[in-house]
Amino acid sequence: MxxxxxxxxxxxxxxxxxxxxxxxxxxxxxxxxxxxxxxxxxxxxxxxxxxxxxxxxxxxxxxxxxxxxxxxxxxxxxxxxxxxxxxxxxxxxxxxxxxxxxxxxxxxDFEAQALAVVALGEEHMEKIGGDAPEPNAGRVVLGPGTGLGVAGLVYALNHWIPVPGEGGHMDIGPRTPRDFEVFPHIEKLDGRISGEQILSGRGLVNAYRAVAKADGKPAPFTKPAEVTAAALAKSDPVSEEALEMFVTCLGRTAGDLAMVFMSRGGVFLTGGIAQKILPALRAGNFRAAFEDKAPHSELMRTMPVYVITHPLAALSGLAAYxxxxxxxxxxxxxxxxxx
The missing domain is CATH 3.30.420.40 (ATPase, nucleotide binding domain)
Known part of the structure; x- marks a missing residue:
């Protein structure tokens, strides 16, 4: 070695x-x-x-x-x-x-996603609010998929340095009165709810089942794609609320990570789920949850968020490296x- x-x-x-x-x-x-x-x-x-x-x-x-x-x-x-x-x-x-x-x-894998942030141009991204990014400022990449991947990206000594981690396993908890009704029904992992238990493909299904249980409603869907399709088509209220909760929790977590890395260079959402739910991410509750970080809400309002739309972003990052x-x-x- x-x-x-x-x-x-x-x-x-x-x-x-x-x-x-x-x-x-x-x-x-x-x-x-x-x-x-x-x-x-x-x-x-x-x-x-x-x-x-x-x-x-x-x-x-x-x-x-x-x-x-x-x-x-x-x-x-x-x-x-x-x-x-x-x-x-x-x-x-x-x-x-x-x-x-x-x-x-x-x-x-999220080191590769962080490298992609440098390798890809803005034509491969869709911006969701915030001001212009500061060049060479800290950045953070996160992406719900099979799990929840997280990496930071810092510029120092004339290099972009990816900072890998297991941020998808941070705790995530209820905040609003409705959260407190739904969260008791979210499937736990060894007694706790980590980010991945909501912010992943299976996490979206967890949220969907929890919303249904909270209201005593049926939950026939078993796949993330079914929940997403029904929510975006506005054909099933339980799916709609589950996706809205997913987007809000993603905004909260993205905002938390943006503060950790002081991401004035941007926060980047990557992966297939983020691309598929772009209409829901544009709806407003994502950005509101991202910015709701008193006493630093004003700072959060300036930080740009991007959805990476390139279908194979990590390969672009690996190729650049x-x-x-x-x-x-x-x-x-x-x-x-x-x-």
């Missing part, structure tokens, strides 16, 4: 964004190339990440990557890296033989394995 931050990676470079449900791969051929055609597979279709790389990437291409930069949903702190919401275990040393890659860097690692202050000690 090595941790030389200033050592460039050998091209071609395989990049991979490994989520709880989907794994997305691409190849960056050289320092002047955009990432190649993305390959997207469901994690449930393969027993291991090595199998997925062989079947989805290597068997379909004559290009043989020399290096890999992988972003995984979970903390990276050993030679065997379990994913938080998927049974795969990433074993970089095993990859030397199993997929023929001799240099592997493993990042947190792969092409020129020296632009970013990414610490690879303990997270880079070489033959």
């Amino acid at each position: 090595a941790g030389d931050d200033d050592t460039v990676l050998r091209f071609p470079i395989l990049i991979g964004d490994i989520g709880g449900t989907n794994a997305r791969f691409s190849i960056v051929l050289d320092a002047n190339s955009e990432a190649g055609e993305p390959i997207i597979v469901q994690t449930a279709s393969f027993n291991t990440i090595d199998e997925a790389i062989r079947a989805a990437v290597l068997d379909r291409s004559s290009v043989r990557p020399n290096s890999a930069v992988l972003a995984v949903a979970g903390p990276v702190d050993s030679d065997e890296i379990p994913l938080t919401n998927c049974p795969w275990i990433v074993k970089p040393k095993q990859m030397f033989a199993s997929v023929g890659i001799g240099d592997v860097v493993v990042l947190n 792969a092409r020129n690692p020296s632009l970013f202050g990414v610490q690879t000690a303990g997270r880079r394995w070489r033959v």
Whole structure:
């Protein structure tokens, strides 16, 4: 294992964004190339990440990557890296033989999302309130998906430095009288309600069931997409309230994180759920909850929020890093394995 931050990676470079449900791969051929055609597979279709790389990437291409930069949903702190919401275990040393890659860097998935904030232009974002971002000011990225991902982004010593974490597991609690009616019915995890218990795909279904239980109403939907579709179509009041609660809680959490990172450079919502619920995010309660942070409401009003609309943002961030690692202050000690 090595941790030389200033050592460039050998091209071609395989990049991979490994989520709880989907794994997305691409190849960056050289320092002047955009990432190649993305390959997207469901994690449930393969027993291991090595199998997925062989079947989805290597068997379909004559290009043989020399290096890999992988972003995984979970903390990276050993030679065997379990994913938080998927049974795969990433074993970089095993990859030397199993997929023929001799240099592997493993990042947190929301580090990749933070890198994407720098890599993507504003044409790939939709702004939801606030003033113009301050250049080189702190930023924060969060995204409800299979779980709730969070990362900070700070500019220091001429580098953008992503700050990964497990912010999706912070506590979240009731605030309004209606919250106090609904929250007792939200499914707990070891006795507590973390952000992920509401702000994720399964969390939206949790909120939907809790609203229904609070009012003694039926809750026939079992999938996040069903709740979202009914809420946006305004065809089911329980779904509408669940999505409204989801958006409000997302605004509160985004505001909390914006204060932690003093995000005058912007708060960025990423992932498929944020893109799908854009109309609900524009409705007003998100921004109101985001700004409702007395005694700092005036400060919060100035902070811009963006929804990243690029469908494969993390791959764009990984490609930017792969092409020129020296632009970013990414610490690879303990997270880079070489033959």
